[in-house]
Amino acid sequence: MVNSPTLQQAARYRAVIAGTGSAVPDKILSNADFTRMVDTSDEWITTRTGIKERHIAGQNDTTATLAAEAARKALDDAGMDASELELIITGTITPEMVFPATACFVQEMIGAVNAWAFDLAAACSGFVYGLSIAQQFVSSGRYRSALVIGAETLSRITDYDDRGSCILFGDGAGAVVVKAAETGSLGLMYSTSFSDGRGWTSLNCPAYGSRNPVGKPLDDPKMVYMNIHGREIYQLAVRRIVELVNECLEKCDLTVDQIKMFIPHQMNARIIESVGKRLNFSDEQTFINIEKFGNTSAASIPIALDECRRLGKLQQGDIILLVAFGGGLTWGANVIQL
Ligand code: ACO
Numbered sequence: 001m002v003n004s005p006t007l008q009q010a011a012r013y014r015a016v017i018a019g020t021g022s023a024v025p026d027k028i029l030s031n032a033d034f035t036r037m038v039d040t041s042d043e044w045i046t047t048r049t050g051i052k053e054r055h056i057a058g059q060n061d062t063t064a065t066l067a068a069e070a071a072r073k074a075l076d077d078a079g080m081d082a083s084e085l086e087l088i089i090t091g092t093i094t095p096e097m098v099f100p101a102t103a104c105f106v107q108e109m110i111g112a113v114n115a116w117a118f119d120l121a122a123a124c125s126g127f128v129y130g131l132s133i134a135q136q137f138v139s140s141g142r143y144r145s146a147l148v149i150g151a152e153t154l155s156r157i158t159d160y161d162d163r164g165s166c167i168l169f170g171d172g173a174g175a176v177v178v179k180a181a182e183t184g185s186l187g188l189m190y191s192t193s194f195s196d197g198r199g200w201t202s203l204n205c206p207a208y209g210s211r212n213p214v215g216k217p218l219d220d221p222k223m224v225y226m227n228i229h230g231r232e233i234y235q236l237a238v239r240r241i242v243e244l245v246n247e248c249l250e251k252c253d254l255t256v257d258q259i260k261m262f263i264p265h266q267m268n269a270r271i272i273e274s275v276g277k278r279l280n281f282s283d284e285q286t287f288i289n290i291e292k293f294g295n296t297s298a299a300s301i302p303i304a305l306d307e308c309r310r311l312g313k314l315q316q317g318d319i320i321l322l323v324a325f326g327g328g329l330t331w332g333a334n335v336i337q338l
Pocket of ligand 1: 040045048164165234267297326
């Protein structure tokens, strides 16, 4: 079934998913809440995006606290102590601070004293990029374990006066423990990643950074918020996700019906449905939970994967396909046998 030398079989060890966890803040913003904030309706939001509600960080929630909670649950699920971790990667575009890395805060919060830790800024592709990096380190035998996290507090960079974007985003974190194994399922079979910096204008948050530092007057005060060109992104996302899935199927010598679950970045239910239809995934094979969480960027896939597992939809040996597209532009995918 698997015949490419680029796949996990050719590697020294199998990089297997040993545990998953997720965390979202308690506070919820429903579509009805948005009708009191901007000129919108439940009907518009539901039909255009599939979103019904999203979790929003409270005063005491930060990207690192959510990430650490998800990490503890993933470690618990894996039956591992934090001190066994050798690497922590956190995908985020809403870091705890400019520096140090959010991953270092997580390391301190969970007591992963033997790990090195860094952040990865690839917007919605942060988690799939992170898994592909962990795969390299673990399958080569360099490390026995890694923790990959996607965590965001997008509410902190959302313009709640802009009805075109504010209804989309939520906060949360998801985490996965990757471990080296010599036998059992294949684990991470294939990862692929792409970027196109020319597309940065379509999705960005321009301030504050080196180009627009604190203290320099901004051309537009809204530059501190996410700026999205939704229609442009919609069309590109559909195209790139279809390409990614076809590449994964070809490289792994798999057919659509061999994929137990297609878990795409939760950007817009209409995008997911349209991609699913083009690729002939059935509704049962396509995991959508955007109605409860909105778009949580790097956190969306690990939150979905964790929910999918906890709902009992996945068994050992099942093959799953994770696919993301986001700001950068960035896009990527992972094929995993659980
Ligand atoms: N309620 C009511 N009307 C609205 C709302 C709203 N919340 N938002 C926009 N409208 C109006 C617009 O003003 C426009 O009105 P007009 O025709 O009178 O000018 C009309 O609805 C259509 O607006 P569009 O922006 O063209 O709507 P579209 O169908 O493209 O849907 C959406 C917008 C949902 C954002 C869609 O383009 C999308 O999902 N894009 C991809 C998602 C995306 O970019 N995500 C960002 C990822 S970034 C990250 O994850 C960090």
